[in-house]
Amino acid sequence: MKRTQMKRGSKQFTHGKPIDSKRKPLPHKSVKTARRDEELQRMTALMMLDDPTCHVRSPHCTGYMSCLHHVTARSVAPQRVLDPDNVVRSCSSCNNWIETADGSEWAEACGMKRRSER
Numbered sequence: 001m002k003r004t005q006m007k008r009g010s011k012q013f014t015h016g017k018p019i020d021s022k023r024k025p026l027p028h029k030s031v032k033t034a035r036r037d038e039e040l041q042r043m044t045a046l047m048m049l050d051d052p053t054c055h056v057r058s059p060h061c062t063g064y065m066s067c068l069h070h071v072t073a074r075s076v077a078p079q080r081v082l083d084p085d086n087v088v089r090s091c092s093s094c095n096n097w098i099e100t101a102d103g104s105e106w107a108e109a110c111g112m113k114r115r116s117e118r
């Protein structure tokens with residue numbers, strides 16, 4: 001399809017508003033959250049070196065950890081994101097399954113998930 005080249009300096013519009021090319025996208029995370037997440041990545045890597053197996057062991061387990069599961073959810077207790085007593089080595093399969101309705105019930109029954117802080 002032949003397209004007409006846009007004229008230099010012509011403004012682009014979306015929904016009636018001109019596109020401001022200088023505008024930066026909003027940051028998705030606060031600096032504090034970004035630093036905490038970096039620290040969590042480091043912690044995950046160190047724990048993986050120490051013992052690379054999944055400790056959640058759900059019916060969907062792949063056996064090898066790839067992340068850390070938070071017993072008390074990050075959203076419930078953000079101050080405990082880096083608390084070693086609040087994390088369990090987990091494979092992504094277990095970690096994802098725990099988020100489902102069946103998995104959540106299973107995790108609560110075996111103490112892998114707490115709805116509120118201790």
Ligand SMILES: [Zn+2]
Binds near residue numbers: 057090
């Ligand atoms: Zn697992």
